[in-house]
Amino acid sequence: MSEFWSADADKMAESRDDAGSEVQRLRFLNRDLISLFAQPAIGMGQTPAGVIKTLLEVLLSMLRVDLAYARVTRPGESGIEAASASTCPEIAQRAPGLGMALERWLKAETWNTPITIESPLERGEMRLLMGRFGLHEDSGVVAVGSRRQSFPTEAEALLFRVAINQAVIGFQGAQLLQEHERVERLALEAASLGTWDHDPLTGNMKWSDRCKELFGLPPDAKVDYQVFLAGLHPEDRERTHLAVQRALAAESGGRFKIEYRTLGPQDGIERWVSAAGHAFFDGSGRAVRFVGTVFDITDRKRAEAERELFLAKEQAARVAAEEAKSRAAFLAEAGLILSESLDYEETLKRLARLCVCSIADWCVIDVVQDGREIRRLGGAHSDPAKEPFLRELQRRYPPRSDSPHPAARMLRTGEPLLLPDLSDAEIRSLCQDDEHARIIRELGARSVVAVPLVARGQTLGVLSLASASPGRRYGRADLELAQELARRAAMAVDNARLYREAQEAIRLRDEFLSVASHELYTPMTSLMLSLEALIPLARAERILDPRAVRKLLDLVSRQGRRLIRLIGDLLDVSRIETGRLRLELAEVELGDLVRDVVERFEPDLARTQCPLSVRASAPVTGRWDRSRLDQVVTNLLTNAIKFGAGTPVEISVGAEAGVARLAVKDCGIGIGADLQARVFDRFARAAPATHYGGLGLGLYISRGIAEAHGGSIGVESQPGAGSTFTVELPCTGPRAAAGRESLQGG
Numbered sequence: 001m002s003e004f005w006s007a008d009a010d011k012m013a014e015s016r017d018d019a020g021s022e023v024q025r026l027r028f029l030n031r032d033l034i035s036l037f038a039q040p041a042i043g044m045g046q047t048p049a050g051v052i053k054t055l056l057e058v059l060l061s062m063l064r065v066d067l068a069y070a071r072v073t074r075p076g077e078s079g080i081e082a083a084s085a086s087t088c089p090e091i092a093q094r095a096p097g098l099g100m101a102l103e104r105w106l107k108a109e110t111w112n113t114p115i116t117i118e119s120p121l122e123r124g125e126m127r128l129l130m131g132r133f134g135l136h137e138d139s140g141v142v143a144v145g146s147r148r149q150s151f152p153t154e155a156e157a158l159l160f161r162v163a164i165n166q167a168v169i170g171f172q173g174a175q176l177l178q179e180h181e182r183v184e185r186l187a188l189e190a191a192s193l194g195t196w197d198h199d200p201l202t203g204n205m206k207w208s209d210r211c212k213e214l215f216g217l218p219p220d221a222k223v224d225y226q227v228f229l230a231g232l233h234p235e236d237r238e239r240t241h242l243a244v245q246r247a248l249a250a251e252s253g254g255r256f257k258i259e260y261r262t263l264g265p266q267d268g269i270e271r272w273v274s275a276a277g278h279a280f281f282d283g284s285g286r287a288v289r290f291v292g293t294v295f296d297i298t299d300r301k302r303a304e305a306e307r308e309l310f311l312a313k314e315q316a317a318r319v320a321a322e323e324a325k326s327r328a329a330f331l332a333e334a335g336l337i338l339s340e341s342l343d344y345e346e347t348l349k350r351l352a353r354l355c356v357c358s359i360a361d362w363c364v365i366d367v368v369q370d371g372r373e374i375r376r377l378g379g380a381h382s383d384p385a386k387e388p389f390l391r392e393l394q395r396r397y398p399p400r401s402d403s404p405h406p407a408a409r410m411l412r413t414g415e416p417l418l419l420p421d422l423s424d425a426e427i428r429s430l431c432q433d434d435e436h437a438r439i440i441r442e443l444g445a446r447s448v449v450a451v452p453l454v455a456r457g458q459t460l461g462v463l464s465l466a467s468a469s470p471g472r473r474y475g476r477a478d479l480e481l482a483q484e485l486a487r488r489a490a491m492a493v494d495n496a497r498l499y500r501e502a503q504e505a506i507r508l509r510d511e512f513l514s515v516a517s518h519e520l521y522t523p524m525t526s527l528m529l530s531l532e533a534l535i536p537l538a539r540a541e542r543i544l545d546p547r548a549v550r551k552l553l554d555l556v557s558r559q560g561r562r563l564i565r566l567i568g569d570l571l572d573v574s575r576i577e578t579g580r581l582r583l584e585l586a587e588v589e590l591g592d593l594v595r596d597v598v599e600r601f602e603p604d605l606a607r608t609q610c611p612l613s614v615r616a617s618a619p620v621t622g623r624w625d626r627s628r629l630d631q632v633v634t635n636l637l638t639n640a641i642k643f644g645a646g647t648p649v650e651i652s653v654g655a656e657a658g659v660a661r662l663a664v665k666d667c668g669i670g671i672g673a674d675l676q677a678r679v680f681d682r683f684a685r686a687a688p689a690t691h692y693g694g695l696g697l698g699l700y701i702s703r704g705i706a707e708a709h710g711g712s713i714g715v716e717s718q719p720g721a722g723s724t725f726t727v728e729l730p731c732t733g734p735r736a737a738a739g740r741e742s743l744q745g746g
């Protein structure tokens with residue numbers, strides 16, 4: 001704001017409306033006039049454009065108008081056009097447009113005569129007051145506009161004129177100052193001008209000392225055209241030579257003006273030179289003389305270069321700040337989507353949508369399921385007409401772990417992929433066949449970035465973004481943004497999966513508790529019933545029928561043992577879980593052990609009429625825990641009889657390369673492929689609980705025991721065709737047990 005108008009001027013203006021009285025108005029007018037006249041001119045010491053800008057500010061604040069506009073012409077120089085509006089800050093840039101809109105009013109007839117016009121700023125009318133700027137009719141015009149119907153009052157019209165006059169004085173001062181500076185600069189330049197004179201016919205050349213100095217040559221240096229060319233900076237040599245040739249051709253009129261760099265042959269200094277000259281021709285158009293001046297512009301060039309560098313840096317910083325802002329906004333929006341739901345499939349679909357709204361033309365998100373299969377969850381295209389191609393892509397070319405698709409490749413390597421400019425050949429190399437490449441081309445893929453979704457060190461999937469627009473070419477910043485997005489998405493997927501797993505674990509635990517209660521309750525009830533049958537008999541002190549007593553006691557003992565086994569299983573689970581499964585190692589012959597277990601099972605085998613054969617041709621001896629292996633064989637045999645449904649059961653024992661192998665085969669109900677993967681997990685029960693009892697712990701414990709021995713357990717099965725469970729054990733016993741008799745396994 002100008003120095004004419006102090007902060008309390010606004011307050012005064014306010015109260016001016018209210019005052020109303022003539023005396024008050026005169027007082028304010030007087031004050032404003034004094035403040036205007038107190039200064040010798042408006043915009044003293046400024047540039048001509050600065051004076052005009054200040055004038056507009058003074059008018060805006062002093063007259064409280066809504067719009068101020070000025071156009072000033074200058075002989076021999078470009079005119080000045082400026083605008084200012086209190087409610088419309090960007091009007092300054094739109095000054096020429098505003099001038100055009102006001103054009104038909106800016107006429108001599110309307111000078112100093114207010115008129116009402118359509119407001120060029122907004123709907124409604126505006127009172128416009130115009131005045132001439134300067135002495136001549138064509139020297140310029142100033143206009144102010146106000147929405148006030150009463151504008152201008154007499155006092156305001158007077159202030160308007162006085163302000164313009166003050167500005168004209170300031171403007172003339174500024175013009176003079178500029179002219180003065182220009183003359184000074186010319187004088188300075190003249191003092192450091194070098195001259196040259198060239199005779200194209202003889203090749204003779206004369207350079208002033210200053211000219212030689214600008215080429216880094218001493219005053220006594222000999223010069224010719226070759227010296228001239230050699231003294232030029234290699235990068236400017238060709239174009240300067242061409243400019244000389246042009247000037248020496250008569251059609252050019254002989255004019256020569258160029259800026260080039262010289263490189264001093266001795267001092268090695270680079271100087272910027274501005275050269276201007278003229279060639280003269282004889283009647284036949286031959287150049288006979290070529291003369292001109294050279295002038296050092298190194299400082300100017302350096303300042304220009306610095307300014308350009310500064311501007312470029314400023315521009316780059318602004319672009320970077322803008323990009324950072326939009327990246328942060330994008331990530332914030334993505335974060336919102338990712339945190340909204342635990343249904344990660346739906347969430348990833350929404351994320352893909354968000355990507356195609358801002359950072360990609362199309363996007364696909366693939367996730368790995370059950371550690372093997374790749375599933376596409378999110379697929380979106382910014383152009384809805386192209387979405388059918390995405391569906392076709394998914395239907396005909398779903399990414400498989402061995403396909404050349406970028407997502408599959410990344411799942412193999414874990415490395416992010418940035419393909420800034422995708423050629424046709426590259427597209428083909430990422431596709432399975434020509435048809436696949438055709439669909440990708442239909443979708444459009446000029447630039448591609450694909451990043452893995454990694455959480456807790458595991459690659460959960462891949463986010464692939466593609467740009468079809470030439471204007472969007474992915475670079476490092478996009479890769480980083482995609483990685484950040486992928487990191488957040490992976491975390492969301494991981495959380496959702498953990499949540500699902502936790503839910504599943506809770507469901508399994510609840511199911512287990514109900515099965516376990518049932519399993520414990522059954523033998524306990526039977527045991528109690530037998531005891532309760534004995535008690536009245538004992539109380540009656542009667543001679544009891546020994547056969548009936550033995551039968552009852554047998555039952556009690558059988559149910560008691562079953563309870564002990566169930567509780568033992570539960571204890572074993574907690575031992576395996578906490579790594580406290582102790583092994584008592586000793587020399588054990590596996591065939592012997594199997595035969596002992598089978599002997600114990602004879603009553604069951606007879607009851608179920610299950611034919612059993614044992615193949616153990618040679619002794620297989622190792623350092624193992626006998627009772628634990630007994631437990632494994634018992635578990636496998638129990639299952640084979642239970643799920644074998646009376647079909648033959650076959651046990652084989654053998655060894656190869658120091659590894660003992662025990663296989664238990666039945667021809668019963670078998671196990672489906674999906675359940676095979678988890679039969680060794682805790683509480684896994686593939687068969688319905690209603691048909692077959694069991695806690696679902698036997699195989700889990702068996703695996704714990706096999707692994708504690710440094711061995712393994714596996715299953716091969718076909719539903720309806722039976723199962724073969726195989727245990728492999730190193731004969732040397734567990735590796736960690738070397739030299740020790742017992743250890744903690746698990």
Ligand code: ADP
Nearest residue numbers: 639643670684685686687694695696697698699
């Ligand atoms: P349990 O038999 O006590 O339920 P296991 O851990 O021994 O527990 O077995 C887990 C599940 O594996 C069983 O519930 C059953 O569904 C399946 N299974 C085990 N052995 C066999 C087999 N030989 N044939 C078919 N299914 C079997």
